[in-house]
Amino acid sequence: MTQWSRRSRVATLLVASLALMRAARADDAAAPVPGPAPTAPAPADAAPATPPNPVPTFLKGWAEAVGDAKDQDEAIGFPRRVRRTKDGMAMVLVAGGTFAQGAVPGDARALPEEKPRRDVTLSKAYYVDEHEVTVAMWKAYAAATGAAMPTLQEGTEDAHPAHGVSWDAARAYAAWAGVTLPTEAQWERAARGGHADFVFPWGADDDVKQRNGALDFDGFAGLAPVKSFPANDYGLFDVAGNVEEWCLDAYDEQAYASGAATDPSGPADALPTRVVRGGCAQSLRPALRASSRGLGSHDIDPVNAGLRCAKPLP
Numbered sequence: 001m002t003q004w005s006r007r008s009r010v011a012t013l014l015v016a017s018l019a020l021m022r023a024a025r026a027d028d029a030a031a032p033v034p035g036p037a038p039t040a041p042a043p044a045d046a047a048p049a050t051p052p053n054p055v056p057t058f059l060k061g062w063a064e065a066v067g068d069a070k071d072q073d074e075a076i077g078f079p080r081r082v083r084r085t086k087d088g089m090a091m092v093l094v095a096g097g098t099f100a101q102g103a104v105p106g107d108a109r110a111l112p113e114e115k116p117r118r119d120v121t122l123s124k125a126y127y128v129d130e131h132e133v134t135v136a137m138w139k140a141y142a143a144a145t146g147a148a149m150p151t152l153q154e155g156t157e158d159a160h161p162a163h164g165v166s167w168d169a170a171r172a173y174a175a176w177a178g179v180t181l182p183t184e185a186q187w188e189r190a191a192r193g194g195h196a197d198f199v200f201p202w203g204a205d206d207d208v209k210q211r212n213g214a215l216d217f218d219g220f221a222g223l224a225p226v227k228s229f230p231a232n233d234y235g236l237f238d239v240a241g242n243v244e245e246w247c248l249d250a251y252d253e254q255a256y257a258s259g260a261a262t263d264p265s266g267p268a269d270a271l272p273t274r275v276v277r278g279g280c281a282q283s284l285r286p287a288l289r290a291s292s293r294g295l296g297s298h299d300i301d302p303v304n305a306g307l308r309c310a311k312p313l314p
């Protein structure tokens with residue numbers, strides 16, 4: 001092969017290679033450019049989760065609801081009544097809110113420690129015992145824990161309120177039952193039954209058919225079985241008379257003048273005297289009023305002192 005022939009062949013090969021390269025570039029330009037990978041459609045917004053029902057958690061281990069759904073408080077969804085598992089006590093739901101604490105204006109029997117009357121706010125609803133803790137309930141407590149029985153008055157029966165109980169012993173009982181003692185403000189709101197203008201839990205005037213107080217005009221020479229008299233408008237029995245009821249607070253004569261106006265719980269100091277409320281079977285009219293305040297040493301067993309328990313909502 002001549003030199004010219006070789007050059008001619010090389011030129012031919014170059015031309016063919018260039019043609020192939022141009023064809024490939026044209027194909028690449030015509031091919032669609034791949035776009036980004038398609039994304040899955042966004043899921044529809046999930047429905048908000050239903051908040052858990054707080055009632056079973058709250059009641060677990062100490063009480064059960066009484067009734068069914070129609071017996072629940074519509075505003076907060078808690079049952080209006082519960083029953084404690086350890087002693088069988090029924091408890092009534094009392095709404096939180098603001099109420100007037102202290103002596104009703106014009107009450108001539110009011111003492112200085114019941115004044116000034118003031119608006120107090122309880123930020124949470126709470127349960128309170130339907131009636132005073134009975135002797136039968138205290139016997140169950142003593143059997144379960146080894147706690148001592150209080151010294152009872154002669155002729156006392158199981159249906160009578162437990163009495164001769166110190167504040168310390170009352171707190172121990174309440175802790176065993178899964179509850180506590182009411183604050184003084186909780187006690188008074190419950191005792192008034194929603195009536196700011198009532199001097200007594202049932203109205204403006206004393207009525208021996210409504211309570212167990214001094215003398216035997218009410219039909220009882222001493223203690224009466226619980227629920228022997230009508231309930232107040234919150235469904236609570238014996239909030240006046242029968243036995244005095246311990247409150248959680250330390251006693252402060254000036255509490256209404258200087259104490260907290262929201263969820264008051266008495267002075268912070270560990271004072272030895274504690275509040276009792278409600279009067280007893282030996283009380284005259286002034287001590288049976290809804291605003292009447294009493295006191296006792298926390299470690300003494302007053303013969304006429306018993307208890308009514310409470311439990312605030314979470």
